[in-house]
Amino acid sequence: MKLQQLRYLVEVERRGLSVSAAAEALFTSQPGVSKQIALLEEELGVTIFERSGKRLTAVTAPGSVVLAMAGRMLSEAQNMKRVGADYAAESSGMLSIATTHTQARYTLPPVIQRFVQRHPAIRLHIQQGSPLQVANWILDGSADLGIATEALDRHAELVSLPCFQWAHLVVAPHGHPLLAQPPLTLAALAEFPLITYDATFTGRSHIDRAFERQGLRPDVMLTAIDSDVIKTYVGLGLGVGIIAEMAFDALRDDALAAMPASHLFEGNTTRAAFRRDLWLRGYDYDFLELLAPQLTRRTVEATLKGEGADPGL
Numbered sequence: 001m002k003l004q005q006l007r008y009l010v011e012v013e014r015r016g017l018s019v020s021a022a023a024e025a026l027f028t029s030q031p032g033v034s035k036q037i038a039l040l041e042e043e044l045g046v047t048i049f050e051r052s053g054k055r056l057t058a059v060t061a062p063g064s065v066v067l068a069m070a071g072r073m074l075s076e077a078q079n080m081k082r083v084g085a086d087y088a089a090e091s092s093g094m095l096s097i098a099t100t101h102t103q104a105r106y107t108l109p110p111v112i113q114r115f116v117q118r119h120p121a122i123r124l125h126i127q128q129g130s131p132l133q134v135a136n137w138i139l140d141g142s143a144d145l146g147i148a149t150e151a152l153d154r155h156a157e158l159v160s161l162p163c164f165q166w167a168h169l170v171v172a173p174h175g176h177p178l179l180a181q182p183p184l185t186l187a188a189l190a191e192f193p194l195i196t197y198d199a200t201f202t203g204r205s206h207i208d209r210a211f212e213r214q215g216l217r218p219d220v221m222l223t224a225i226d227s228d229v230i231k232t233y234v235g236l237g238l239g240v241g242i243i244a245e246m247a248f249d250a251l252r253d254d255a256l257a258a259m260p261a262s263h264l265f266e267g268n269t270t271r272a273a274f275r276r277d278l279w280l281r282g283y284d285y286d287f288l289e290l291l292a293p294q295l296t297r298r299t300v301e302a303t304l305k306g307e308g309a310d311p312g313l
Helices: 004-015 021-024 030-044 061-088 101-118 131-139 204-213 227-235 282-289 297-304
Strands: 049-052 055-059 093-099 122-128 145-148 158-166 168-173 193-197 218-223 242-246 258-260 270-273
Touching: 004 021, 004 030, 004 061, 004 145, 021 030, 021 061, 021 158, 021 168, 055 061, 061 242, 093 101, 093 131, 093 168, 093 282, 101 122, 101 145, 101 227, 131 145, 131 158, 145 282, 158 297, 193 204, 227 242, 242 297, 282 297
Parallel strands: 093 122, 093 145, 193 218, 193 242
Antiparallel strands: 049 055, 145 270, 158 270, 168 242, 168 258
């Protein structure tokens, strides 16, 4: 049995039982993947995949057990490399972070700056996507840590830690009629075209629920994943914007007026997450504490041991 054979198994399952897609992802040949899977089945004495001709059609019952074990073995093999790298050369390595645009643009710059000052030899890789993509990148090992407001607390395989809370703001051009209607209400907002986040981004679910609870149907005329895009179209007079509070800077965004909306929409919690079976390196702990001071190494380790399921804010 070889680790490479286990990688083939796991990748084939991940690619919906497509051997060709798995081979492409692993930079090898389709016949090579098929041969190694067949050799492993012969060695184990079980059929892992059901077949129709040359096509894989399903995972067998013993195959499900083998795949689960293969995933754990590959994870532990990766952890062994991380342990070795951490102890052999604590000053070098790679930290891969998956996050959303809002967090990458507004939350992470000072965190990254302090991290680089503390660990100048650590290479950083930041990939941006939707909260669902962030969760999937952590799950499949493409990222070490994930940071997002949505989705990360929905997976039992992930440890999800609250970092900080934030509220939404309503933004409009100076002189907009909405600014002359204090106090701000959902009913007043519903009278104007709205520009806000895509359905799965940046607390959008809280915005939708607030209108639903009052039986209102807002006119969301434009959505985006980028707060700067939202502000640009608000500045053009196309509608009223609803954005994350950290995305507004009174000096930079001087063409717009901002109205607090914490009384209209539920508060939001940004979380950091990583795979439950991941061995955290020293600089992983450092990054988490720089992101959220309450996430000390002691707190995170206690959470992993089940001594504190949620460290709170």
